Amino acid sequence: MxxxxxxxxxxxxxxxxxxxxxxxxxxxxxxxxxxxxxxxxxxxxxxxxxxxxxxxxxxxxxxxxxxxxxxxxxxxxxxxxxxxxxxxxxxxxxxxxxxxNAQSVAEMTLGLMFAAARRIAWMDAELHAGRWSRVQDGIELHGKTLGLVGFGQIGQRVAAVCLALGMEVVAFDPGLKTSPNPAVRLVASVDEILPLADVLSLHVPLNKHTRGMLGAEQLARLPRGAIVVNTARGEVIDEEALIAALRSGQLYAAGLDTMSVEPLPAGHALAALPNVVLAPHVGGSxxxxxxxxxxxxxxxxxxxxxxxxxxxxxxxxxxxxx
Missing domain, CATH: 3.40.50.720 (NAD(P)-binding Rossmann-like Domain)
Structure with a gap:
């Protein structure tokens, strides 16, 4: 045959x-x-x-x-x-x-997290434009708490690096009853993670349970000045709510490898925000x-x-x- x-x-x-x-x-x-x-x-x-x-x-x-x-x-x-x-x-x-593709996506997650925390993309653009803009308001991640929604192979790799940085790590994964990493505390729900997460990183499939799971109500429960990183699927976040939270200062920044509509339409609000780091869905590529x-x-x-x-x-x- x-x-x-x-x-x-x-x-x-x-x-x-x-x-x-x-x-x-x-x-x-x-x-x-x-x-x-x-x-x-x-x-x-x-x-x-x-x-x-x-x-x-x-x-x-x-x-x-x-x-x-x-x-x-x-x-x-x-x-x-x-x-x-x-x-x-x-x-x-x-x-x-x-x-x-777990290792590559995990590394993209970490790259977006660092870039968002230290405004690397914005400063790079400033210097390329000939401006010496030495902002000194970045977030030091040591001592902060990383919340992982989804704790499979990607999340576990991200957790290992963040623990080495001196971050606390909590995770929610409905498929796990015990943590595969004893240094990572499993919690019972996404709602339990939100008030703890200085950085929230999403590692879930897109399905009827996860579509729109992070909306205005959930973003408001994060600590003010938190960072959101998404290398999962754009549709798991309500983008209008995300944009509002970024504009208001509820979120310090976001790092996104995925968006609800891809390719990202020209003139989209996400591309106009200085506190958003964007990549064209290439985490696993x-x-x-x-x-x-x-x-x-x-x-x-x-x-x-x-x-x-x-x-x-x-x-x-x-x-x-x-």
Whole structure:
């Protein structure tokens, strides 16, 4: 059998391509990585056995229109762009690549935290513009409390560094009953974290429970002058409430790798605020992370097609495995 694999992006890292080549797979790439209609057209017209899903939506229409489809793997861990219910309805497993980009996202989180705390991006822009603006109002993180919403592989890496800085760390994760790091105190809810967190960092998937989880009421419960860092999904924060909190001084700063609308529209209020550090959703996009995700996604789909399924823990709809 020569499988047909559809990659919903113009390219895949060589580590993944090599595995697909070894399996003698026929690989179709999406030339425009944002074209949902083209995804649906290809799915309806090609005998696709498996999809490696990048960032473009994989809709219910696309999934339903491809009778040969057997397995889907996300190139990463966030499946909000995949209609998992539609896949489940057809008995199609949806896999992810947990841990493949955790180190890169953790490092981006730390970079945004430092940049926000010390106004590094603003000072850099000032110097590039020829102005010697020596602001001396940055926040020293030693002795501050980091609140982590989500304490998986990314959060645990962030915690280790922040503990070494001399920060206190508290975390909430509904999937954990005991802390994997004894120096990190688990709390019972997000509400319990808020009044403690001088820095609040978000590491959650986007779903019905997390969408809009941080709104005006929650931001008001943070200590005045707190920092918010988001490398999860933009939609977990009410952006209008975030902007208001940044303008009022309730928040000292924010570091954001994700926004509700991407690409960020020209003239967006977030881009006009001097106390916001922005990145274009690239936390998990270092060459090392891309290689790990490509390799993991290729193994996921090939393993299923070859009768050697990946670890069920990497499947987001494990009920289909039965």
């Amino acid at each position: 020569t499988p047909t694999i559809f990659v919903t992006a113009p390219r895949l890292a060589p580590s993944g391509v090599e595995l697909l080549d070894q399996a003698q797979a026929r690989v179709i790439y999406l030339q425009n990585g944002n074209d949902v209609q083209e995804v649906e057209r290809i799915m309806a017209s090609e005998p696709i056995d498996a999809v490696i899903s990048r960032t473009v939506d994989l809709s219910a229409t696309a999934i339903a229109s491809c009778p040969t489809l057997k397995v889907i793997s996300k190139h990463g861990v966030g499946v909000s762009n995949i209609d998992v219910d539609a896949a489940t309805h057809r008995g199609i497993p949806v896999y992810v690549t947990p841990g493949a 270092t060459p090392a992370a891309l290689a790990g995700m490509a390799r993991g996604a290729a193994r996921n789909v090939l393993g299923w097609l070859q009768g050697q399924p990946a670890d069920p823990a990497a499947c987001v709809n494990p009920q289909v495995l039965a």
